[in-house]
Amino acid sequence: MSQRTDLARESILAFKPTEGVRTHTAEKCGLEIFTAEVLSQAAAEKLSKPCGRYITVSSDEFSLESAPSQLYERAGVIAAEIRRLCPNAESALAVGLGNRFITPDSIGPLVADRLLATRHIKRLAKEIDTGGLGELSVMSPGVMGQTGFEAQELIKSAVRVASPDVVVVVDALACSDENNLGRTIQLCDTGISPGSGVENARAEISEKTLGVPVVAIGVPTVIDAGVLCERESLASMFVTPRGIDSLARRLSSLISLSVNLCFHISLTAEEIISLV
Numbered sequence: 001m002s003q004r005t006d007l008a009r010e011s012i013l014a015f016k017p018t019e020g021v022r023t024h025t026a027e028k029c030g031l032e033i034f035t036a037e038v039l040s041q042a043a044a045e046k047l048s049k050p051c052g053r054y055i056t057v058s059s060d061e062f063s064l065e066s067a068p069s070q071l072y073e074r075a076g077v078i079a080a081e082i083r084r085l086c087p088n089a090e091s092a093l094a095v096g097l098g099n100r101f102i103t104p105d106s107i108g109p110l111v112a113d114r115l116l117a118t119r120h121i122k123r124l125a126k127e128i129d130t131g132g133l134g135e136l137s138v139m140s141p142g143v144m145g146q147t148g149f150e151a152q153e154l155i156k157s158a159v160r161v162a163s164p165d166v167v168v169v170v171d172a173l174a175c176s177d178e179n180n181l182g183r184t185i186q187l188c189d190t191g192i193s194p195g196s197g198v199e200n201a202r203a204e205i206s207e208k209t210l211g212v213p214v215v216a217i218g219v220p221t222v223i224d225a226g227v228l229c230e231r232e233s234l235a236s237m238f239v240t241p242r243g244i245d246s247l248a249r250r251l252s253s254l255i256s257l258s259v260n261l262c263f264h265i266s267l268t269a270e271e272i273i274s275l276v
Contacts, residue, residue: 006173008054052190078258091135110252134263175220
């Protein structure tokens with residue numbers, strides 16, 4: 001069966017390109033960090049992934065039930081990886097993609113709920129020293145079935161108003177290996193086509209379409225049932241983990257803390273958690 005995945009690492013492991021891809025693996029704070037650069041158009045076409053950088057952060061257990069110090073360390077590691085993809089950004093528009101009423105698709109909106117928006121403070125509270133705060137604006141545009149708009153259309157409008165240095169989009173992904181469900185966070189600088197992994201692709205959100213750099217952050221929450229069971233008759237169905245409610249809550253908390261730490265460099269993890 002054909003592989004349906006949003007994860008660059010899965011595509012690289014499946015197709016094993018010998019040219020046009022550079023990879024590196026490291027470990028930090030118990031997290032495996034796999035970095036891949038797709039350098040040539042030929043490799044991009046083989047992998048069905050645009051040229052650019054992909055960072056995959058993996059762990060057997062992303063859990064808020066572990067010690068807070070471990071959560072803070074891991075969020076700091078992911079924040080540093082986000083910063084690698086947008087090293088000079090001083091202002092950002094963070095976008096939580098997806099449908100909050102469908103649990104496997106709720107990662108983006110849940111992350112947006114816990115981000116510390118500061119654009120209004122930087123603009124209006126002149127009497128407050130905000131030098132250590134980044135300029136972060138936040139939106140959760142919902143899905144076309146709820147709003148009648150493509151998410152890309154609403155994001156474009158927000159970009160025109162806020163003029164951010166970078167757009168950070170967060171979304172749920174699909175994978176082809178059950179071992180990656182809820183255990184992997186993918187970061188990339190190539191943007192995203194929401195819904196592409198479940199064959200419901202919406203308008204592309206990328207530097208090409210928005211005019212500003214885009215960093216995409218995603219978590220695989222579903223897998224193609226046909227791939228999982230090796231049965232073509234199940235190809236129209238997707239499977240999600242039994243504990244998806246807890247998984248969505250934990251991972252959205254980790255990702256939101258990572259994004260906050262990336263752009264609010266003067267604040268500690270404890271201070272951010274107390275504010276959101």
